[in-house]
Amino acid sequence: MNRESTITAIRLILADDEMMIRAGVKAILAADPEIHVVAEASNGAEAVDLTLRHRPDVVLMDIRMPVMDGLAATAEIKRKVPETSVLILTTFSEDEYVARALGDGAGGFMLKSGDPRELLTGVHAAARGAAYLSAEVAGRIIAELNRGSAGQRMVRNAASRERVETLTERERQVLALLGQGLSNADIAKRLHVVEGTVKSYVSSILMSLAVRNRVQAAIIAYETGLVEKEL
Known part of the structure; x- marks a missing residue:
């Protein structure tokens, strides 16, 4: 369990x-x-x-x-x-x-x-x-993460968008829900899939975005506007 x-x-x-x-x-x-x-x-x-x-x-x-x-x-x-x-x-x-x-x-x-x-x-x-x-x-x-010159901010934001664009449509949906603070079980219910499938999506998302944990992934979801799009 x-x-x-x-x-x-x-x-x-x-x-x-x-x-x-x-x-x-x-x-x-x-x-x-x-x-x-x-x-x-x-x-x-x-x-x-x-x-x-x-x-x-x-x-x-x-x-x-x-x-x-x-x-x-x-x-x-x-x-x-x-x-x-x-x-x-x-x-x-x-x-x-x-x-x-x-x-x-x-x-x-x-x-x-x-x-x-x-x-x-x-x-x-x-x-x-x-x-x-x-x-x-x-x-x-x-x-705070974007402090620095306008050029540095543009590079960071562009890099985040490029990484998100490598995700599949379903992975972007999962990332948006993760950014809203939903657990794997909550996401599974929202998308009508089993929890094991969501876990696989989350693992793939973290690897594709090159982040260590869900909070860092959630930041990218906000940074690229995915959360606002879902809301």
Whole structure:
């Protein structure tokens, strides 16, 4: 049985060095009976230790923390407990850190100033193994990745479009749905195919786009306008 079909309750670790932020986030999460906060961490090193102990489905990770920051903690968690999804909590002033986290295996990015309902949606998506990016966050990440001269931005955007053009029509449909934060099971239902077929499509998409994970693929879906086309 796969991860998406076995999760009934989402076990979550909340990592943030600000007690009031943790209290506020916990209050939001408590509105969803399927989400259970099993532990809280006040720094990245503690988040890693608690993840090794509890093996949660999701770690909700702040970026700026003492001892070990959220980026280093994310990389360590994905190395030691790859089945745990890490959902990054970020602010607009941390865009450059978010861009770095893409390569560390983060499963999604949430804004601390965002809609509380979006937080719950993001946690559920991360627990299912899906990539989760709000349109606002995706826009900020793309802007950060595209920093530089107009020529450099044109080269990057053209390269993304060329890679997407190598995909089949069905693969582009899957990429667009992946960019919306859907899991393999969700995509299978939407396209009326079996989940194993979607997994094959996703593997082929990641290879064709030369990206490491679903979040990086989702960024390209936004960058090339596929998500907007589907919406």
